[in-house]
Amino acid sequence: MAGPPRVPISWGSTDETPPPLRFRSPLVTxxxxxxxPCPLLAALRSRPSDSAxxxxxxxxERLMGSIDSVTNGSEKQELSEEQRTKINEVRASLGPxxxxxxxxxxxxxxxxxxxxxxxxxxxxxxxxxxxxKWHLEYKPKEIRWDEIAHEAETGKIYRSSYSDKFGRSILVxxxxxxxxxxxxxxxxYLVYCMENAILNLPPDQEQMVWLIDFKGFNLSNxxxxxxxxxxxxxxxxxxxxxxxxxxxxxxxxxxxxxxxxKHLLEPKTCRKVKFVYSDDxxxxxxxxxxFDMDELDCAFGGNNQVGFNISxxxxxxxxxxxxxxxxxxxxNASSSSVQHETIMTNVSSNSGSDCDKSENGTTGx
Numbered sequence: 001m002a003g004p005p006r007v008p009i010s011w012g013s014t015d016e017t018p019p020p021l022r023f024r025s026p027l028v029t030x031x032x033x034x035x036x037p038c039p040l041l042a043a044l045r046s047r048p049s050d051s052a053x054x055x056x057x058x059x060x061e062r063l064m065g066s067i068d069s070v071t072n073g074s075e076k077q078e079l080s081e082e083q084r085t086k087i088n089e090v091r092a093s094l095g096p097x098x099x100x101x102x103x104x105x106x107x108x109x110x111x112x113x114x115x116x117x118x119x120x121x122x123x124x125x126x127x128x129x130x131x132x133k134w135h136l137e138y139k140p141k142e143i144r145w146d147e148i149a150h151e152a153e154t155g156k157i158y159r160s161s162y163s164d165k166f167g168r169s170i171l172v173x174x175x176x177x178x179x180x181x182x183x184x185x186x187x188x189y190l191v192y193c194m195e196n197a198i199l200n201l202p203p204d205q206e207q208m209v210w211l212i213d214f215k216g217f218n219l220s221n222x223x224x225x226x227x228x229x230x231x232x233x234x235x236x237x238x239x240x241x242x243x244x245x246x247x248x249x250x251x252x253x254x255x256x257x258x259x260x261x262k263h264l265l266e267p268k269t270c271r272k273v274k275f276v277y278s279d280d281x282x283x284x285x286x287x288x289x290x291f292d293m294d295e296l297d298c299a300f301g302g303n304n305q306v307g308f309n310i311s312x313x314x315x316x317x318x319x320x321x322x323x324x325x326x327x328x329x330x331x332n333a334s335s336s337s338v339q340h341e342t343i344m345t346n347v348s349s350n351s352g353s354d355c356d357k358s359e360n361g362t363t364g365x
Contacts, residue, residue, distance in 0.1 A: 001039055049351040079111065086114055086121050093125045094132070100141070102130055108206060116239035131237045141324055143192045145317040151189035152317075154210075155308035159197050160211070161316070162295040162304075168243055169197035169208045172297070172308075176216025179273050183226045187233060194238055196320055199327075207243030210289070213299055244290065246274050 015362065079087070087110045087189075097105055104110075117123040152158060153183045154177040160170040171193055180186060185284075276283045278301055286321025287293065287301050 049141060065135070066345070079107070083114070083119065086119055086124075087111060090114065090125050090128065093121075094128065101135060104128065104132060104135075112206070112240035127236070128237075134237055138191070140191045140195050143195070144190075144321050145187060145314060148185070148189040148192050149180070149314060151180055151185055152313065153310055155310070155313070157190060157193050158308060159193060159200065159295070159315055162211050162292065163200075164244075164290045166290075167202045167205050169200045169205075171197050171210050173210055173212045174215065175212070176214065176218065183223060183229060186226055187229050190230060191233060194234075194241070194251050195324070196317065199320060199324055205240055209243060210245045211248065211300055212246065213248050214254075215299070217251060219253065240300060242272065243274055244274065246276055246286070246290075246300070248276050249278055250275065 082345060084107075087107055090113070091105050094105055110124070113128045113131075114121070114124040130167045155172070155174060156177040157171060157173050160172055162170070164170060168287075196266060201208065274283075274286050276286055278284070284301055287296060291302065293301075294303045297307060299302050299307070
């Protein structure tokens with residue numbers, strides 16, 4: 001069986017549409033029984049139906065983002081007058097927000113949700129309100145290092161100390177280094193890492209890079225429940241945050257999966273996924289294109305021999321915790337309490353009325 005492509009994927013013209021494909025057994029049966037090792041792959045497990053191929057494609061595409069560029073994430077297209085009008089409509093629908101949530105009313109934030117919903121104001125508003133509700137209940141920006149430190153001990157997910165050549169934060173994911181069993185704890189740590197990556201983005205960047213190292217990965221370590229909840233959080237609450245995903249030395253089991261998946265993806269989505277193999281000079285050039293090789297960890301073919309050190313990483317995260325606290329926790333307590341009730345009421349009244357539940361099945365963050 002042929003393996004995944006070892007060169008950057010290209011469909012040619014951006015108007016070109018991949019050929020239609022229906023899932024057939026036994027490959028479909030094989031896929032249904034498997035879970036996948038990282039958030040990028042989790043989206044394709046959320047709708048295991050032969051007649052719902054479009055949902056597989058939609059889930060993965062929305063999870064990875066809808067911006068038709070993967071080079072450096074900084075090509076900002078000017079918003080049209082119609083788009084600005086839609087942004088203002090969503091902002092008006094949100095109503096007054098507490099200080100801790102004001103960032104969600106920015107043009108950039110609202111545009112991400114609109115992009116994830118193909119600029120449908122009703123659906124984007126519903127999605128964003130659900131995120132506001134989730135934020136107030138889950139309190140992602142209040143997660144601190146001491147709460148999740150045990151999850152980080154092996155370096156299964158961590159933010160690198162360097163950025164890519166375009167200033168984007170890098171999350172290193174090593175599914176083979178899983179060290180805990182609690183789904184709640186794993187998701188909590190993933191959210192902490194996402195928030196930390198966003199905190200460290202420069203002003204001109206909104207997207208991050210994922211470096212996924214498959215070394216030591218074992219399918220038996222993956223939980224269906226964790227995979228599903230991972231996809232739900234990323235798709236629903238972090239739309240348009242992924243700019244590039246490097247899959248480094250993916251194992252053989254990935255080959256039949258990709259044979260099916262690549263025909264379901266839009267060209268813009270395919271361009272965000274890069275396969276890199278340590279024994280292939282052509283794909284190794286991808287790393288040189290996006291990263292300073294003297295900074296890049298040697299596990300990804302770079303010259304940096306330092307690697308992950310839990311003590312050093314803990315010190316960095318504790319400093320970032322102080323910054324997070326300074327940025328996000330200056331709201332007036334009494335005002336926030338009132339606004340909290342307002343948002344919860346708005347979200348509850350909005351739930352289920354703006355669009356059908358089935359339309360919200362494939363989500364965008």
